[in-house]
Amino acid sequence: MMLTAVFGAAIGFATYEIIYYFNPMDNKATTSWIIAFTLGVARQHGLHRLITFEHYSPYWRSLGRAYIMYSASAFIGSTVNYMLVQNFDIHHRMAWLCCLGITASISLIFLKKHVFIPG
Numbered sequence: 001m002m003l004t005a006v007f008g009a010a011i012g013f014a015t016y017e018i019i020y021y022f023n024p025m026d027n028k029a030t031t032s033w034i035i036a037f038t039l040g041v042a043r044q045h046g047l048h049r050l051i052t053f054e055h056y057s058p059y060w061r062s063l064g065r066a067y068i069m070y071s072a073s074a075f076i077g078s079t080v081n082y083m084l085v086q087n088f089d090i091h092h093r094m095a096w097l098c099c100l101g102i103t104a105s106i107s108l109i110f111l112k113k114h115v116f117i118p119g
Contacts, residue, residue, distance in 0.1 A: 001108075004044075004051045009100060012040045016096055029085040029092035033099060034078050041070045044107075069110050073103040 016036040025031045045066040049059070057065075077099040084095040 001048075001052045004047045005104060008040070008044045008047050009104075011043060012036060012100070013096065015039060015043075020092065027082065027086065029095060030078055030082045032092075033081045033096060034074065037070075037074050037077060037103070041067055070103075070107070073106045076106070077103045 016032055019036050020028060020032040023032045023035075042063065045063050049062065080102060081095050081099045084090040084098060085092055090098075
């Protein structure tokens with residue numbers, strides 16, 4: 001699970017950097033975080049399904065559960081990202097790393113019990 005998390009985080013950081021570079025929106029760090037996180041759910045789900053967990057449930061059903069489970073992480077991560085960058089003037093890469101730690105912790109607790117389950 002840790003190998004999958006590290007590999008996914010590296011891909012996720014590259015994805016975030018590309019999105020951040022091209023992002024023309026206000027609150028660039030937070031909107032880039034949201035877009036990269038949304039794309040990352042499908043990527044991490046696929047990596048976990050392929051590497052970490054046995055294939056207990058149909059792909060689309062477990063992906064749907066992943067998006068539901070990650071929606072709370074997305075809200076928390078986006079809120080923290082916004083606060084760190086806008087209110088505390090933290091560099092966007094450091095904010096990304098902090099939010100990754102928070103969302104990864106949430107995922108660690110809920111992923112196996114609520115996403116990759118039979119049925």
